Amino acid sequence: MxxxxxxxxxxxxxxxxxxxxxxxxxxxxxxxxxxxxxxxxxxxxxxxxxxxxxxxxxxxxxxxxxSKQYEDQFRQLRSTAERDKAVKELKKFGLEDAPLDRQTVFRNGSDPYEDGSPFSEMIEEYSMIADAGGYFDDTRLVPSQRRALQILKREEKFTLEDVKQRALVKVSGNKKKEGEIKRFFKYFHNGNLCGVIDDIRPRDVVDAVDALLSEGKKTTTIKKALGSVRKLFREFSLENDVRVDNPFNNIPIPGLGKDSKKRKACDYAEIKKLKEAIELNLDVVSAQISGLLFNTGCRCGEVSGLLLEDLHLDSDVPYVRIKDNDRRELKTKKSDRHVPLIGLSLEAAKAVKSKASENQIYAFPKYHRDGVFKNDNASAAVNGWLKNHVVGCTSHSFRHTLKDRMYEAGIPKPEIEDLQGWVSGKMVDYYGKSKGLRRLQKVLLKMEEYEGSNGLL
Structure with a gap:
């Protein structure tokens, strides 16, 4: 060209x-x-x-x-494709993707070099290709055949692409985790990091971190990516008996956390304005999600990813069940919880239920397409709707705002942390679901009563 x-x-x-x-x-x-x-x-x-x-x-x-980015990518893809072919080559002879001394077929004490053994047959076939007048010239083998021999002899050289592909196999089908792994490894795909892992040095990772910072990546994002790749590198090394130091250990991130911006909490004038806008638009999906966030302090993804059956309106204490489902995982294990529905959040839940179609599975099906939960789409839509009413307030503002509202009403810290999913021991676990929910409902009703008696809302 x-x-x-x-x-x-x-x-x-x-x-x-x-x-x-x-x-x-x-x-x-x-x-x-x-x-x-x-x-x-x-x-x-x-x-x-x-x-x-x-x-x-x-x-x-x-x-x-x-150009450099794609040349690196081509090289990494060839490495991965070559290994896949090498594994098929081993299977052709009845051998596994493992060193010779770990092959199941030889665990009974049989000699791999004995005539008729799978390994012996493989070497015999390769010798016919690689014979160079009395000595074995492996350069005459195709790359996948050489790689197959390297696997058996523990001479295989791995790349970060191999680490990534092995990690993706483990989370196959989990779109969220697959996307996260691909994104994090993409941060570390240039320069010396594209070579074999034996040659990667901490200095190479430091250079990659500096490059990410210069591109404007947040320090906390880089920290999360480093932690993920470091963990997957360690697991891969253990599984494949790779005896090299982990180059992702102890990598400094200059200015860690100093570039973070505090999330905006809305003041009471803004809260009142948002409340009125939501009440007038409960037939709009973004308003319904905002309404559910209003008195629950949930994260946007927790609400927009709900199953319809997670809204329990016929219970003595109406509540929303925040839990993992087939398309949406929670941020942490502590996030799994029961949250009472009162006031505007209860009205929003009723609106969702009343407008649901027969056999509807998800509370907000427009954000569940092609077997995937579109969390970013939901968040962007809600934020866009909120921007039309109060500039600067986002879907996450409700979470911070509810915390401030409860503090203002004199709600004890343990109850606040329970409602927002910050603790492991929940009231519903300690008191039982019915009694625990009623205690949490009283907390929220106390906040609502305080705001009403003081003319705040």
């Missing part, structure tokens, strides 16, 4: 590969996908992306960065 020719001062012309320019003047990146890797890109023959600039110098920088 011909590149874009840049004119320079003097008589030189520089050709930049993969850079193209449209008649509009906008530059774009265009790179062919190798035939053996097209299956990983849905059969596409090439990658084409707008560089979002008409500036020549900026376009050159961006295309060079993208």
């Amino acid at each position: 011909r590149g874009f020719q840049l004119s320079t001062s003097g008589c030189f012309i520089v050709t930049v590969k993969y850079l193209k320019q449209r008649p509009s003047g906008l530059y774009f990146f265009r790179k062919g996908i190798p035939v053996d890797l097209r299956e990983y890109y849905e059969g596409k023959r090439e990658l084409v992306y707008s560089l979002q600039t008409k500036n020549e110098a900026e376009a050159v920088k961006r295309v060079q960065r993208l």
Whole structure:
């Protein structure tokens, strides 16, 4: 593929590969996908992306960065594909994806080199290919065959791509965890981090962290990514007997936590305005979700991901059951809880139930498509709706605001933490569901009474 020719001062012309320019003047990146890797890109023959600039110098920088990114990606994909073929090669001879001394077929004490054994047959076949006049030349084998031998001899070289792929197998089917693993490993995919893990040094990880910070990534996001990759690297090393130091251990993150912004809590004037807007729009999904958040202090994902059956309105104490379901996991184990429904939150729950169709499974089905819970879509929709009524307030503001409202009403800290899912020992566990729910209901009613008697709401 011909590149874009840049004119320079003097008589030189520089050709930049993969850079193209449209008649509009906008530059774009265009790179062919190798035939053996097209299956990983849905059969596409090439990658084409707008560089979002008409500036020549900026376009050159961006295309060079993208080119390196995809070359690294191609190399990692080839490594993964090669290993998959190597495992199939082992299975062809009745061998497992494990070193020779750990093969089940030889645990009875039989000799792997004995004539007729699976390993002996494999070596015999490979010797016919690799025979170089009396000695075994493994360069004559195809890459997957060499990799198969490396697996058996404990000479295999792994990459972070191998670590990622093994982790993805373990969470197969869990879209949320799959997405998180892919995202976190993408943070550490450039430079020396693309090589074999034996050669990765802590300095390489530090450089990657510095690059993430320069891109504007939050320090807490980087901390979470580091922790996840570090854990998965450790598990992979143990499972595959990889004897190298974990390069993701003890990596410093400059200014950790200092870039975090405190979530905005709404004042009573804003709360009152939001309450009125929700009451007038309870036929709107975003208002229904906001209403459920109003007096429960739940997270947006906890509410928008609810099953319809999680809204218990016929109980002596109406409540919402916050728990994991097939499409939505809670943030922590402590988040699993029962929350009484009072006032506006109860009215919102009734609106959801009354408008539900026959055989409806999810409380808000528009955010459950193709077997996946669209949490980001729900959050964006609710935040957009709230912005039309109170600037600066988001779906998470209800959580912080409810905490402040309860403190203002003199509610003890243990009850606040129970309602917001910050403690392991819940009242419903200690007192039983009925009595525990009634005690929590009294807490919320006390807050509502305080606000009413003081003219706050």
